[in-house]
Amino acid sequence: MLHLPTIPELRAWTRDQRVAGRRIGLVPTMGALHQGHLALVDEARRRSDAVVMSVFVNPLQFGPGEDLTRYPRDLARDRSLAGECGVDAVFAPTEAMMYPPGSTTRVVPGPASKRWEGAARPGHFTGVLTVVAKLFHLAEPDVACFGQKDFQQAVLVRQMVRDLDWPLELVVVPTVREPDGLALSSRNVYLDAPGRRSALGLSMALRAAHEAWRAGERDPAAIEGRVRGVLDNHAGLAVEYVAVVDPETLEPVSQTSGATIVALAGRVDGTRLIDNIVLGQGLV
Numbered sequence: 001m002l003h004l005p006t007i008p009e010l011r012a013w014t015r016d017q018r019v020a021g022r023r024i025g026l027v028p029t030m031g032a033l034h035q036g037h038l039a040l041v042d043e044a045r046r047r048s049d050a051v052v053m054s055v056f057v058n059p060l061q062f063g064p065g066e067d068l069t070r071y072p073r074d075l076a077r078d079r080s081l082a083g084e085c086g087v088d089a090v091f092a093p094t095e096a097m098m099y100p101p102g103s104t105t106r107v108v109p110g111p112a113s114k115r116w117e118g119a120a121r122p123g124h125f126t127g128v129l130t131v132v133a134k135l136f137h138l139a140e141p142d143v144a145c146f147g148q149k150d151f152q153q154a155v156l157v158r159q160m161v162r163d164l165d166w167p168l169e170l171v172v173v174p175t176v177r178e179p180d181g182l183a184l185s186s187r188n189v190y191l192d193a194p195g196r197r198s199a200l201g202l203s204m205a206l207r208a209a210h211e212a213w214r215a216g217e218r219d220p221a222a223i224e225g226r227v228r229g230v231l232d233n234h235a236g237l238a239v240e241y242v243a244v245v246d247p248e249t250l251e252p253v254s255q256t257s258g259a260t261i262v263a264l265a266g267r268v269d270g271t272r273l274i275d276n277i278v279l280g281q282g283l284v
């Protein structure tokens with residue numbers, strides 16, 4: 001597996017793949033790889049001939065007081081895991097390479113960025129779209145894979161791809177979970193044993209939403225009530241939002257007969273965790 005530490009090296013790699021007629025798959029990450037990232041790689045490998053993974057903790061998407069400085073970083077481990085699961089090249093630039101002095105242009109997301117994560121983390125999605133746009137320019141992917149766990153991010157990237165006419169296929173890969181249901185996240189390393197028990201409330205609440213839906217409940221307020229009931233039983237879990245929304249607009253729905261997402265966010269010991277479910281699909 002190739003290590004591409006600079007932008008010129010990534011550009012040269014991209015050019016070589018294009019000349020050889022290979023389809024390029026991109027898996028953007030902030031490192032601290034887990035099985036969820038590896039599922040993105042599997043999907044990218046299925047859909048392309050050469051897979052590049054970016055590993056970059058993007059400072060632009062962290063707000064003041066968030067966990068930028070303590071975000072887990074272990075490039076040697078990430079590279080070895082990426083190599084084992086069939087990544088062809090890892091692009092791991094420095095902050096100065098991605099945002100040299102004077103770099104002030106930003107990609108501003110549309111209205112679907114205003115609620116939920118966008119409301120809790122002002123500027124977050126501008127940071128995400130700006131770095132993803134740069135990665136798309138540098139790697140020129142034919143296919144790019146993102147995780148369903150960050151559903152609002154996936155929706156906004158899809159809108160950016162559409163609005164800016166990017167010639168690529170965007171694939172959203174189902175969330176990977178621990179056997180007990182906890183969604184994999186690089187931030188789970190912050191949790192101690194009691195914290196992990198509290199965090200489990202998130203996936204249990206989503207399961208309750210799914211079960212209510214399967215039993216015929218279609219009223220979003222009632223489904224939200226079920227979710228909150230489970231969350232309230234988990235001491236140590238401070239709920240930030242429970243959203244029963246349309247998967248395109250991210251606006252709250254008035255009934256759940258069409259495609260509907262239940263998304264939630266909460267804090268455990270200062271660690272912010274998110275999760276979501278597509279009603280009717282269950283925890284996949």
Ligand code: PAF
Binds near residue numbers: 061
């Ligand atoms: O989902 C992530 O890990 C990040 O938001 C991404 C897409 C790599 C951009 O920094």
